[in-house]
Amino acid sequence: MNDRRAFFRGLAGAAREAARPEEEARPEEARRPEGTARADEDARAGAWLDRYSRQLVLPEWSEAAQRAVGEASVLVVGAGALGSPVATYLAGAGVGRLGVVDEGDVELSNLHRQHLHFTPDVGVPKARSAAAKLSFLNPEVVVEPYQARFNHTMVEAQDLVVDCTDSFETRYAVNAACCAAGVPLVEGGVTGLNGIVMPIRPQQTACYRCAFPQPPPPDARPSCAEAGVLGPAAGVVGSLQALEALKLLAGLPALTDAFLQIDLALLDFLRVAVRRRDDCPDCSLRNL
Numbered sequence: 001m002n003d004r005r006a007f008f009r010g011l012a013g014a015a016r017e018a019a020r021p022e023e024e025a026r027p028e029e030a031r032r033p034e035g036t037a038r039a040d041e042d043a044r045a046g047a048w049l050d051r052y053s054r055q056l057v058l059p060e061w062s063e064a065a066q067r068a069v070g071e072a073s074v075l076v077v078g079a080g081a082l083g084s085p086v087a088t089y090l091a092g093a094g095v096g097r098l099g100v101v102d103e104g105d106v107e108l109s110n111l112h113r114q115h116l117h118f119t120p121d122v123g124v125p126k127a128r129s130a131a132a133k134l135s136f137l138n139p140e141v142v143v144e145p146y147q148a149r150f151n152h153t154m155v156e157a158q159d160l161v162v163d164c165t166d167s168f169e170t171r172y173a174v175n176a177a178c179c180a181a182g183v184p185l186v187e188g189g190v191t192g193l194n195g196i197v198m199p200i201r202p203q204q205t206a207c208y209r210c211a212f213p214q215p216p217p218p219d220a221r222p223s224c225a226e227a228g229v230l231g232p233a234a235g236v237v238g239s240l241q242a243l244e245a246l247k248l249l250a251g252l253p254a255l256t257d258a259f260l261q262i263d264l265a266l267l268d269f270l271r272v273a274v275r276r277r278d279d280c281p282d283c284s285l286r287n288l
Ligand SMILES: [Zn+2]
Pocket: 206, 207, 208, 209, 210, 211, 276, 277, 280, 281, 282, 283, 284
């Protein structure tokens, strides 16, 4: 118990130190009585500690991991069935800056699986609807909504991208952009009761195109509207994407040179090994 108290005391001190530069950047704050400023600083440090306490106590986590997550910029491409759990967990975990890309509007048929959007949001741009909920969840996170189609310039200056789209064209475009920019990526997809998750560290691990050199033919890739999808199935896949994203940001071991194939009808999880391809048009050094 004493060890636990000492652990939290140490973290509180570290959190105060981290809050100080921000304090110094506000001259109007500096003019306030010293005791008041100090009390505000202590309150902020206490809130930081309280908000992240359940992940800070994890043996796998650390203050350094929390700081790394807090300083990271992450782009979530798609604010739908996968983007909802991904963005929710990343905002909750304290990612510093979270971009949310989606060009679509909320539709009634989205609501059973896209939990960032509610019935009154029907007709509202998904990026804006998602950003509003995420800011409520964690006001410390800078949330940037982009009501736009994905383009490769969006991955620049990102520390990580999570692809939550349901389009093969976009998936390959995101993979190519991340490989070219050297930005880590967590790919994911779900249809019916099947899904995949694949973390990618460009030039270090196999990329999405190494695993799937060609997209399936159009008649072999039904959309969610055609094949259907259950909300919790998308929730499982999106949660695993968020988990792998946090591991990559925190420097913890993530799934490497493999994708996870998920069969939620049978609750079967299969790791499929993937080798980097020397001739990969996206990640091979010969092609970059
Ligand atoms: Zn590749």
